[in-house]
Amino acid sequence: MSTQIKIKNDLILKALRSQKTDRVPVWMMRQAGRYLPEYQAIRSTMSFLELCKNPQKAAEVSLQPYEILGVDAIIMFSDILVLLEPMGAGLDFDTGKPRFVNPTRSQEDLNKIIALDKNQLKDKCSYVYETIDEIKAKLNNEIPILGFAGAPWTLASYMIEGGGSKEFAEIKKMMYLNPKGMHELLEKLSISVTNYLINKLDTGVHAVQLFDTWASVLSIEDYQEFALPYQQKIISGIRAVHLDASITLYVNGVSNVIDFMIQSGANCLSIDWRANLKDIREYVSGQNLAIQGNFDPCALLGTKDQVKSKTLRMLEQAGPGPGYIANLGHGILPMVPVENARIFIKTVQSFSNH
Amino acid sequence: MSTQIKIKNDLILKALRSQKTDRVPVWMMRQAGRYLPEYQAIRSTMSFLELCKNPQKAAEVSLQPYEILGVDAIIMFSDILVLLEPMGAGLDFDTGKPRFVNPTRSQEDLNKIIALDKNQLKDKCSYVYETIDEIKAKLNNEIPILGFAGAPWTLASYMIEGGGSKEFAEIKKMMYLNPKGMHELLEKLSISVTNYLINKLDTGVHAVQLFDTWASVLSIEDYQEFALPYQQKIISGIRAVHLDASITLYVNGVSNVIDFMIQSGANCLSIDWRANLKDIREYVSGQNLAIQGNFDPCALLGTKDQVKSKTLRMLEQAGPGPGYIANLGHGILPMVPVENARIFIKTVQSFSNH
Numbered sequence: 001m002s003t004q005i006k007i008k009n010d011l012i013l014k015a016l017r018s019q020k021t022d023r024v025p026v027w028m029m030r031q032a033g034r035y036l037p038e039y040q041a042i043r044s045t046m047s048f049l050e051l052c053k054n055p056q057k058a059a060e061v062s063l064q065p066y067e068i069l070g071v072d073a074i075i076m077f078s079d080i081l082v083l084l085e086p087m088g089a090g091l092d093f094d095t096g097k098p099r100f101v102n103p104t105r106s107q108e109d110l111n112k113i114i115a116l117d118k119n120q121l122k123d124k125c126s127y128v129y130e131t132i133d134e135i136k137a138k139l140n141n142e143i144p145i146l147g148f149a150g151a152p153w154t155l156a157s158y159m160i161e162g163g164g165s166k167e168f169a170e171i172k173k174m175m176y177l178n179p180k181g182m183h184e185l186l187e188k189l190s191i192s193v194t195n196y197l198i199n200k201l202d203t204g205v206h207a208v209q210l211f212d213t214w215a216s217v218l219s220i221e222d223y224q225e226f227a228l229p230y231q232q233k234i235i236s237g238i239r240a241v242h243l244d245a246s247i248t249l250y251v252n253g254v255s256n257v258i259d260f261m262i263q264s265g266a267n268c269l270s271i272d273w274r275a276n277l278k279d280i281r282e283y284v285s286g287q288n289l290a291i292q293g294n295f296d297p298c299a300l301l302g303t304k305d306q307v308k309s310k311t312l313r314m315l316e317q318a319g320p321g322p323g324y325i326a327n328l329g330h331g332i333l334p335m336v337p338v339e340n341a342r343i344f345i346k347t348v349q350s351f352s353n354h
Numbered sequence: 355m356s357t358q359i360k361i362k363n364d365l366i367l368k369a370l371r372s373q374k375t376d377r378v379p380v381w382m383m384r385q386a387g388r389y390l391p392e393y394q395a396i397r398s399t400m401s402f403l404e405l406c407k408n409p410q411k412a413a414e415v416s417l418q419p420y421e422i423l424g425v426d427a428i429i430m431f432s433d434i435l436v437l438l439e440p441m442g443a444g445l446d447f448d449t450g451k452p453r454f455v456n457p458t459r460s461q462e463d464l465n466k467i468i469a470l471d472k473n474q475l476k477d478k479c480s481y482v483y484e485t486i487d488e489i490k491a492k493l494n495n496e497i498p499i500l501g502f503a504g505a506p507w508t509l510a511s512y513m514i515e516g517g518g519s520k521e522f523a524e525i526k527k528m529m530y531l532n533p534k535g536m537h538e539l540l541e542k543l544s545i546s547v548t549n550y551l552i553n554k555l556d557t558g559v560h561a562v563q564l565f566d567t568w569a570s571v572l573s574i575e576d577y578q579e580f581a582l583p584y585q586q587k588i589i590s591g592i593r594a595v596h597l598d599a600s601i602t603l604y605v606n607g608v609s610n611v612i613d614f615m616i617q618s619g620a621n622c623l624s625i626d627w628r629a630n631l632k633d634i635r636e637y638v639s640g641q642n643l644a645i646q647g648n649f650d651p652c653a654l655l656g657t658k659d660q661v662k663s664k665t666l667r668m669l670e671q672a673g674p675g676p677g678y679i680a681n682l683g684h685g686i687l688p689m690v691p692v693e694n695a696r697i698f699i700k701t702v703q704s705f706s707n708h
Contacts, residue, residue, distance in 0.1 A: 055704055166520070169652050169687055176656030219627045219650050221667075255609035256628045273573045274610045296573050298523050313575075335673030 001181040007206065010192065012073045016207055016246040016268050017322030018288045021211060024315060025072040027146070028333030028341065029250075029270075030267060031065040034200060035338060040066050052082050053127045055092045066143060068338070071346045073144045073207075076131055080150030080211055083157055083196055086124035087188070089159045092342040103162035105170065109271045110181045113159075115188040125196065132203040139260030147200035151212035151249075152189035152230040156182070157308045169219050175226055182252040190230045194237035201238070208247035209270065213330075216253030220260075221312045228260045235265040243294040248292060252330055258283070268292055273299075273329030278317040281324070290323035307340045311347040361560065363497045366427045367667075368603070370561055370600040370622050372642045378669060379426040380702040381500070382602070382695065384685030385419040386431040389692060392418050402447040406436050407481045413488030422495060422692070423699045427498045430485055434504030434565055435512055440478035441542070442467045442515045446664075457516035459524065464535045469545035473562060475553055482550075485555040491558030496516055498561060501554035505566035505603075506543035506584040510536070522571050529580055533616075536580065544584045548591035555592070559601035563624065564588060570607030574614075582614045589619040602646055606684055610635070622646055627683030632671040635678070644677035651682045653688040661694045665701040 011025035033039055042050060051057055062077040082190050085091050092099050104110060106209035112159050122129060133229070135145055150158075151173065160171040175182050199206045215227040231249060238245050241290075249261055258280060261269050269289065271280060273296035281291055299310050311326075319326045326348040331343065361367065365379035374399060381596055387393055393415050397405060416431040435452050439445050446453050458464060476483060481539060491497055505510075507525075512518070514525040519611055529536050551562045569581040592599050604624035615623050623643065625634060627650035635645055653664050665680075674676045680702040688697065 025653060117368060164520075166518075167652065167687060169655060169689065172650070172652035173655040176653065216628065219653075220630055224649075253628075254606065254631065255607075274570065274607070276574055276610065296526070296576075298521065298526035299530065299573075301527040306530055335523065346518055 001142060005141055007071055007141050007144050007150050013144050013206055013246065013326055015323055016248065016290050016326045018267075018290050020322045023352055024318070024324055024326050024348050026063070026261040026345055027071045027073040027075065027328035028328050028332050028344070029075075031075060031341075032061045032070055033332060034334035035332055035341060036064055036068060036337040038068065048079070048096075049082075049091070049135060052078050052160070055127050055130035055134045056133040058127070059138060062131070062135050063138060067138075069342050070349070071143075071345055072349075073146050074126075074135055074139065075146040075148060075209075078128060078131065078148070080148070080155065083125065083149065083192060084155060084159060086116060086120070087192055087287075097163060098158060099163045100159055101162075103170065104152060104159040104185070105174065106163065107178065107181055109151075110185055113185060113188055115191040116195060117191075118199055121192070121195050121199055123198075124343075127198075129203045132200060132205055132306055136204050140255070145205045146209060147197060147205035148209040148211060149193045149197050151210050151215065151227070151234065152186040152193065153215045153218070153227040154211060154213050155189050155193070156185055157214050159185075165214075168214065170224075175222065180212050186226065188228050190233045191238070195232045197234070198241050198353065201245055203241045207248065208238070209248040209250060210266070211250050213250065216251050216257060220256065223257055223260055228263060231264040231266075239265070248290075250292075256278075260291065262287070268323075268325070270327065271329065273297075275329075276317075280320055280321065281317070281321065285321060287337045288323070288324060291318070292327045294328070294329040297330050297333050297336070300328075300332065300340045302340070304340065307343045308347050311344050312351065315348065317352050359495055361495050361498050363426055365497050366500075367560055367600065368678055369679045370602065370644050371679055372621075372644050373630050374676045377649045377682050377706055378672070378678055378702050380526065380581065380680040380699055381425045381427040381429065382419070382682050382686050382698070384427075385423075385425060385429060386415045387686060388688035389686055389690040390418055390422060391692070394420065402450075403432070403445070407433050408514070409481050409484035409488045409686070412481070412485040413492060413560050416485070417492060417527075420493075421552045423696050423700055424595075425497075426491055426519050426703075427500050428671075429500040429502060429563075430455065430482075430559070431481060432485065432502070432508065434502070436482070437479065437503065438509060438513060439645070440470060440474070441546055451517060452512060453517045454513055454514075457524065458513040458539070459528065460511075461532065461535055464532075466541060466604060467542055469542040470549060471545075472549045472553055475546070479550065479553075479681060483553060483557045483674060486554065486559055488559050493515045499559045500561050500563060501551060501559035502549050502563040502565060503547045505581070506540040506547065506590065507562050507569045507572070508566050509543050509580040510539055511568050513539075522568065527575075529576065540580065540584050542593070551588070551592050552595050555596045555599055561602065562592070562600040563604060563678055565604050567604065567606045570605050570611060574610065577611055577614055582617060585618040585620075593619070602644075604646075608634075616641070616643065622677075622679070624681065625683065627651075629683075630671075631668060632673065635671070635673055635675065638673060643675070644679060645672070646679040647680045648683040649681070649698065651690070652688050654686065655685065655693070658697055662695045662701050665698050666705065669705050
């Protein structure tokens, strides 16, 4: 088990448990991605889904941000949507964006979706677990490896809308007109996600992150009915097996749901750039709840001096207390200059206010 | 001047000033729109922009929600982007979505954009003011007429991104790399919007609404630098001419910026469905600040019973105090059944908790 092997740089694992660290640790959501020429070079030889399913190459791009930028954790290269394929939703990325050719909308569509147990997932998503093995073999316990999954509401939104969305009208229509079917789908997704993440922890990732990115488009009432209970189920389901698992919950747009995020049971909340980091750090102080974030990904498009000063401002707002991980407020964008990403990482790593 | 003529149903005008009303008044953002077959019938004979520029037809569709659903105010049919054409940004709706063929990005592009004074606007947007005249002529002072405009940051986002956006990376890049140019653009937009709305009030609209729909994608710091000052300039600029103008400010995603919205100087804040209506009503109580909103537009896709019960819940949350206008939290969607829109309106109008 991973917990018995000493990780050389375990700053992030300590911060996730709200333990003191000598400096603030840092990584970037979607850090293995298109802004890196080294990633582009590999992607030019295969499609996005092919890369997700190629453990050697997926491990290689997972390690790039560590080799190039020196981040404090590896997040394995993958996509939240690959889990949906073996559940019965036909996914493609042919247009460069995720697309479900036959969106899940009727009761008949819903009936076709199946919950997957641990063994089915090991079989059907074997490439995911092989990627973790590859990363472990190459990384030699230098820094922690993070696994991730989408949360049920966010995964369901892609399945039902047929891809990304702005209004989320189709999934909301289903919530209102077929709440039973909707809850059944979210239940199936919860089971699959729980098993998927347990498998990842079994395979040796040191912590996991649950992305309920778009749950913030829900009203408070709908969030409580359709998002929160499934986040809770997954988190408690994982902890039933991995008792001390570190679990981070991310929502893009936390300001109206921060109280519910606290209720999820996660031990770290990953917050977006619109949130007031200082206020949230104060709000959760004394609760052993770590906070991750919240640099505006678009602010990496500024000048080097701006990136540095904005990063320092974020660190000041986070304050000197334990349980803080520097990160972006959403995934890094393809057009970000690598040098700016490096300044972000290095500014955090050379900062000390402890 | 409109203020000297008695409006038969002036509930909204009273509510905007936080005065007591016998019942809660109601209208719907984008109420003149595609969910109405009567609107579709007219739109099938001309393009969206042609309709905006045809005062007779624009007035006709503006009045439809009153004739069909009995809303408590007319909002004139138009689009926030039509103002940008005479300012020098080439707009088209040929694909069904707004598109600026040559997005405003370089300093040279920025230099081409001109601020418009009242007379230039009367000339170049004459169809807007003629539409108001048409509505007035047909309406016979039965209910108030509302005018609107986009706020500078939101307008700039369309000009710079070239249309709608998800990441808003281009406008943010400009904010960071060319803040001087950005502020100059926002200043030009402020001048034009101020004059545009003053003209509307001169022509006889009874209140105006300023849409800074997408300002909520800004960090708190950026909102304070790039959104709030221009909202304030416009609101104080209008009030310098129309001393007692009723001005509503709308942002889609108010939870992290409600304090700044209060500072805008608006006398009514229009809030989205993610916000906690009860909390916000309590938060602003005693400040003579009206609140408008905040029904999830997607909740109009539910069953009739759900629409009714959710509307009643919204009204309960708004509480019995003065200064509340029922509305959606964003524009009505094209696929909403007319009957559901009617239930929303009628449920509000037959509700009494005063």
